[in-house]
Amino acid sequence: MSDTPHEADPDAPSTGTGYTVVGGGAIGGTLAFALARAGHPVRVIDTDPAHVEAIRARGLTVARGEHRESVRVEAATPDGFDGPLHRVLLAVKAQATGAALGWIAPRLAEDGYVVSVQNGFNEELIAGRIGAARTVAAFVNIFADVIEPGVVLDGGAGALVIGEPGGAPVSERVRRLVADLRSWGPAEASANVEGYLWAKAGFGAMLAATALADAPMADLIDRHAPAMEALTAEVFDVADALDITLEAFDAFEPDAYRRGAAPAARRDSTARLTAWLRTQAKDRSGIWRDLAVRHRPVEVTTHYADVFEQAARHGVATPVLRAVLAGLSELEGAPELMSEDRLDALDRLAAAPAEQSEPADRAVHADLTAAVPPGLDGAAAEAVRAWLAEHQEDMVADLAAYTSQESASDDRAALEATLAWLRGWLDTSLGTPAAEETLPREETGDILVRRYPATGTTTPEDTRPVLLLGHYDTVWSTGTLARWPFRRDGDLITGPGVFDMKAGLVQAVWALRALDALGLPRPACTLMLNGDEETGSLTSRDAIVAEALESRAALVFEAAADGAVKTARKGVGLFTVTVTGTEAHAGLDPAAGASAVEELAHQILRLCALRDPGAGTSLNVGVIEGGTRSNVTAGRALARLDVRVATEAERRRIGAALAALRPVDPRTSIEVTGDWNRPVFERTEGVARLAGLARGCAALLGHELRETSVGGASDGNFVVAAGVPVLDGIGAVGSGAHARSEHTTVSGLVERAALTATVLTSLAHR
Numbered sequence: 001m002s003d004t005p006h007e008a009d010p011d012a013p014s015t016g017t018g019y020t021v022v023g024g025g026a027i028g029g030t031l032a033f034a035l036a037r038a039g040h041p042v043r044v045i046d047t048d049p050a051h052v053e054a055i056r057a058r059g060l061t062v063a064r065g066e067h068r069e070s071v072r073v074e075a076a077t078p079d080g081f082d083g084p085l086h087r088v089l090l091a092v093k094a095q096a097t098g099a100a101l102g103w104i105a106p107r108l109a110e111d112g113y114v115v116s117v118q119n120g121f122n123e124e125l126i127a128g129r130i131g132a133a134r135t136v137a138a139f140v141n142i143f144a145d146v147i148e149p150g151v152v153l154d155g156g157a158g159a160l161v162i163g164e165p166g167g168a169p170v171s172e173r174v175r176r177l178v179a180d181l182r183s184w185g186p187a188e189a190s191a192n193v194e195g196y197l198w199a200k201a202g203f204g205a206m207l208a209a210t211a212l213a214d215a216p217m218a219d220l221i222d223r224h225a226p227a228m229e230a231l232t233a234e235v236f237d238v239a240d241a242l243d244i245t246l247e248a249f250d251a252f253e254p255d256a257y258r259r260g261a262a263p264a265a266r267r268d269s270t271a272r273l274t275a276w277l278r279t280q281a282k283d284r285s286g287i288w289r290d291l292a293v294r295h296r297p298v299e300v301t302t303h304y305a306d307v308f309e310q311a312a313r314h315g316v317a318t319p320v321l322r323a324v325l326a327g328l329s330e331l332e333g334a335p336e337l338m339s340e341d342r343l344d345a346l347d348r349l350a351a352a353p354a355e356q357s358e359p360a361d362r363a364v365h366a367d368l369t370a371a372v373p374p375g376l377d378g379a380a381a382e383a384v385r386a387w388l389a390e391h392q393e394d395m396v397a398d399l400a401a402y403t404s405q406e407s408a409s410d411d412r413a414a415l416e417a418t419l420a421w422l423r424g425w426l427d428t429s430l431g432t433p434a435a436e437e438t439l440p441r442e443e444t445g446d447i448l449v450r451r452y453p454a455t456g457t458t459t460p461e462d463t464r465p466v467l468l469l470g471h472y473d474t475v476w477s478t479g480t481l482a483r484w485p486f487r488r489d490g491d492l493i494t495g496p497g498v499f500d501m502k503a504g505l506v507q508a509v510w511a512l513r514a515l516d517a518l519g520l521p522r523p524a525c526t527l528m529l530n531g532d533e534e535t536g537s538l539t540s541r542d543a544i545v546a547e548a549l550e551s552r553a554a555l556v557f558e559a560a561a562d563g564a565v566k567t568a569r570k571g572v573g574l575f576t577v578t579v580t581g582t583e584a585h586a587g588l589d590p591a592a593g594a595s596a597v598e599e600l601a602h603q604i605l606r607l608c609a610l611r612d613p614g615a616g617t618s619l620n621v622g623v624i625e626g627g628t629r630s631n632v633t634a635g636r637a638l639a640r641l642d643v644r645v646a647t648e649a650e651r652r653r654i655g656a657a658l659a660a661l662r663p664v665d666p667r668t669s670i671e672v673t674g675d676w677n678r679p680v681f682e683r684t685e686g687v688a689r690l691a692g693l694a695r696g697c698a699a700l701l702g703h704e705l706r707e708t709s710v711g712g713a714s715d716g717n718f719v720v721a722a723g724v725p726v727l728d729g730i731g732a733v734g735s736g737a738h739a740r741s742e743h744t745t746v747s748g749l750v751e752r753a754a755l756t757a758t759v760l761t762s763l764a765h766r
Helices: 026-037 049-058 094-107 123-130 172-181 193-210 217-223 225-241 263-277 286-292 305-314 319-331 341-351 378-390 392-403 412-430 498-518 541-549 596-608 648-659 685-700 716-721 746-763
Strands: 019-022 042-045 060-064 067-071 074-076 085-090 108-116 135-141 144-148 151-154 159-163 187-189 435-439 445-452 466-471 487-489 492-494 525-531 553-556 565-569 571-580 618-626 636-645 669-678 707-710 726-728 743-745
Touching: 019 026, 019 094, 026 042, 026 060, 026 067, 026 085, 026 144, 026 151, 026 172, 049 074, 049 648, 085 094, 094 108, 094 123, 108 123, 123 135, 135 172, 135 193, 159 172, 159 193, 172 187, 193 217, 193 225, 193 286, 193 319, 193 341, 217 225, 217 263, 225 263, 225 305, 225 319, 225 341, 286 319, 305 319, 319 341, 378 392, 378 498, 378 685, 378 746, 392 412, 392 498, 392 746, 412 445, 412 498, 412 525, 466 498, 466 541, 466 716, 492 498, 498 525, 498 743, 498 746, 525 541, 541 716, 553 716, 553 746, 565 685, 565 716, 565 726, 571 596, 571 648, 596 618, 596 636, 636 648, 648 669, 685 726, 685 746, 716 726, 743 746
Parallel strands: 019 042, 019 085, 042 074, 060 151, 085 108, 108 135, 159 187, 466 525, 466 553, 553 726, 565 707
Antiparallel strands: 060 067, 135 159, 144 151, 435 445, 445 525, 487 492, 492 743, 571 636, 571 669, 618 636
């Protein structure tokens, strides 16, 4: 790692060799770094305050494997710089082009220009706002990602072609620009940028289709040749109608995918393409990342708007491409529905006669049945289910006994008694563990850690244990049982804590018992129970993370969400905004006071404006306190906030906004205290793999298992943030957490214990 960022020459004239990069993400950050490293003054404009602040503090950093290198560049948010602008590299998402131009246009010098270093067809929009003479066309195929504020991951070599719009001859300004951009890599000048853009539209259609499933791009392109060939052929049919000369780039050879190309040539070209893709550090597309990791809308709809418009104008059918975009729309907000079955459906659509493949905008719906998990078959799964069904009354009895142990989070004595009961029950149910640790806590319940060795004859590559994580505290105050005891009515079970999460632990224990009774293998398991989850796991968080880091995966026995496992949870922030003013007599001397209550009202309006439902961000001002008497100008007021965010980017945005709060009345002061109680739980590749394994197990047990994203947090948030795969919500089936309607079911006990057992025995084989 470079310790000292490279400095650009501060005396270089800004209108000569300087550049303003609008959008400092993957493409913009990569090019800004290269230009600055070569000595060009560079200014980065980005709407993410945390990204900007990191660049200011530490420089713009590019990561290549373990190596990191930084350069100094100017950085500002749009409201922090007012121009003028001369040479602009526009690198925002395609759908943000219009908004970016709204900021650029009034600041762009008469002799300035804008280069569209973006995905998609944007030059016409840019020229319409600032004029064709101030527009430069570009084709970009750069593999990169922003991995943290101020840091861009270099994903491997790519391509960059610059030219005048409309196929005009290469100009002197293009030549100078290309010479500067060769500080990045093999930049070229061309009079046919349009040919590159249309070729990439075909290649990009392949990559877009791979985002319908959670697997490496190269593998999916290999396995779904009919869909991939049909997609590129549809795009190139439109290009042919426009008389576009397609240009090859990197390892993509567009002519091999045109209608009528020799099948052998197409197969050879695909082999070269996928071999090249496997050399890249990024194995999944940016579209996949937007859906599965960032949980934000994809820009691909904007990319293909021109393709569909021209297709309609020239009578070209595009059913497979439309199906891809329809499928991606379904996945926005529901990445758990990613499935390779969607690509199987595309293969069938591609093979169908043209008259059967319309209407073109019909969505492709996937069959979510997963593949059979390794080491498990239908007979073994049925044996597990049947054994547990035979013991369902024993499971109910255990849940009744456990529920009779009151364990309010704020009752230290009750928590101690419950933990003692749990030790005895676990000894009776599972025998003596290989090792046991009790991690004492002064004000909350102690943490119990029990280690059980692997059983069976399997030899998995990873011998680390699977962490079985749960909590034994509840939100129900001591004495609740006297008014609301455990009760069973047919299949329905009610009582304080049965859903959140006492049934989950009962299911976990009986899953282990089932595997042992049937002689089925299981991996080493670490059972970890904490007593402060309902109050934020403040005293157990570090221990949970430390244990997770020693584990290969974690199963979190929190309750299910309408039967679905939870593969994404929001991060939670708990903050207090305190305003200090000046007290005075409200009647005798009103001008002498500075009202903290009035200032807080201004700040609450600012805080509420930070909400972004589309990005999954909520902000609730739940408590307001302030003032002493109606005739006294309030000297102090506070608001307590609950913030929920679905992505790390939103967490950074909210954090920066809270840090930037300033009083409207300068006679008052503002203090923000608190922190993020739990990090964001994002659906990582490892989480997706575990969910897929569980879905396959559920299919063998005769039911469909869904995934979902929820606003509530759990201890799983800590584990995912530590980089360990998690299957959360594998606990009770029911509803009513934290309410008098709380309930679970007898059938759910059997179903989820069987699911847990089959997941564990499958993990013993992989």
